[in-house]
Amino acid sequence: MPLLEHTDSGLYCRAADAWIDPSRPVRRALITHAHADHARPGCDEYWAVESSEGVLRQRLGREITLHAMPYGQQFWLNQACVSFHSAGHVLGSAQIRLCVEGEVWVVTGDYKRCADPSCEPFEVVPCDVLITEATFGLPIYSWEPGERVAEQIRAWWKGDQEHPSLLFCYSFGKAQRLMAELHAIGVEDEVLLHGAVETVTRSYRAAGVPMTPSRPVSTISSKDPLAGRLILAPPSAHRSAWMRRFRSPQTAFASGWMAVRGARRRRGYERGFVLSDHADWQGLIRTVLESGASTIYVTHGQNDVLSRFLRERHGLDARPLDQLS
Ligand SMILES: [Zn+2]
Ligand SMILES: [Zn+2]
Numbered sequence: 001m002p003l004l005e006h007t008d009s010g011l012y013c014r015a016a017d018a019w020i021d022p023s024r025p026v027r028r029a030l031i032t033h034a035h036a037d038h039a040r041p042g043c044d045e046y047w048a049v050e051s052s053e054g055v056l057r058q059r060l061g062r063e064i065t066l067h068a069m070p071y072g073q074q075f076w077l078n079q080a081c082v083s084f085h086s087a088g089h090v091l092g093s094a095q096i097r098l099c100v101e102g103e104v105w106v107v108t109g110d111y112k113r114c115a116d117p118s119c120e121p122f123e124v125v126p127c128d129v130l131i132t133e134a135t136f137g138l139p140i141y142s143w144e145p146g147e148r149v150a151e152q153i154r155a156w157w158k159g160d161q162e163h164p165s166l167l168f169c170y171s172f173g174k175a176q177r178l179m180a181e182l183h184a185i186g187v188e189d190e191v192l193l194h195g196a197v198e199t200v201t202r203s204y205r206a207a208g209v210p211m212t213p214s215r216p217v218s219t220i221s222s223k224d225p226l227a228g229r230l231i232l233a234p235p236s237a238h239r240s241a242w243m244r245r246f247r248s249p250q251t252a253f254a255s256g257w258m259a260v261r262g263a264r265r266r267r268g269y270e271r272g273f274v275l276s277d278h279a280d281w282q283g284l285i286r287t288v289l290e291s292g293a294s295t296i297y298v299t300h301g302q303n304d305v306l307s308r309f310l311r312e313r314h315g316l317d318a319r320p321l322d323q324l325s
Contacts, residue, residue, distance in 0.1 A: 003015065003080075003098055003103060004107070006322075010024075015078060017077065020107050021037075027044045032093060032095070033090055034048075034090070039059060043064075045066075053068045058203060071084055083097045085125045088113065088121050089119070092120075105131070107131045112279045115146060116146060118181075130293035130297070132297070134298045136276060136284075136301060139281045140259070143274065143280045146184075163247065164247070166243070166252070167231065167251075167253075168251065168253045169232060175201065176201055176211060193214050193231070194242070252272065252273060254275045258275075284306060288316070295316075296317065297321040
């Protein structure tokens with residue numbers, strides 16, 4: 001019997017009687033991180049990493065029953081020994097390790113291997129069976145270090161001091177990483193935030209993440225032309241009524257998807273900065289090999305390409321996660 005199985009609510013561990021990132025309300029949820037496609041409301045009880053608690057409660061409700069665990073601490077759920085290990089994706093993101101009768105399975109959740117000053121670094125967790133994501137599982141994906149991208153963003157922003165610079169990015173994770181990367185290269189200017197970014201940023205500040213100073217753009221007089229200011233906003237605000245506040249801003253989008261030819265133009269941004277919180281092709285392969293796992297299941301993105309590569313080049317028993325049975 002495999003340690004994990006597919007159910008209508010997502011991946012289920014019978015030995016622990018728990019679901020991993022369930023897609024609908026269940027009795028007991030083990031949560032890899034607080035992004036909306038992994039942490040959903042309505043479960044009776046949640047288990048997650050303690051540094052994810054602030055954002056989780058913001059998003060799922062203050063009153064949820066949450067067991068907040070430190071990284072690496074083992075705990076028993078029925079017959080399974082469970083622990084969370086850093087995934088390097090966003091603040092409080094985790095890989096989930098399950099050990100039952102000496103057999104170890106690890107579910108990576110979303111993860112990356114590049115350094116990120118806004119969250120805990122990725123930890124290699126030895127295991128027998130690894131379930132890895134492959135959002136960017138093609139050889140064309142190869143990331144530059146965050147500080148290099150931060151330098152590009154600073155040059156773009158400082159290159160236009162007559163207009164506001166609107167930089168779009170995901171409000172949880174990416175925006176805070178951008179402020180931490182800018183801080184790390186010596187930027188001390190105050191950055192202005194859309195309300196959705198401001199909410200999450202409060203949790204990051206409470207966790208002590210060093211970032212550039214910031215404040216909500218709504219606290220600044222609407223008469224201020226905001227020339228030379230950097231403003232961070234979620235993609236949903238692009239081309240919305242919210243943008244009327246800014247006079248001929250320059251616009252850009254920061255995302256791993258900016259590596260895809262034509263994506264920037266299709267989405268209508270003037271500039272694209274390639275900055276991802278997922279592993280690139282080399283990062284995925286390195287992670288699989290370092291885990292020592294002999295059986296690999298691949299989920300998200302290009303799961304067939306990566307699993308075929310792992311089979312043919314490395315002789316591993318690798319296949320898309322939907323083939324787990
Ligand atoms: Zn995520
Ligand atoms: Zn995800």
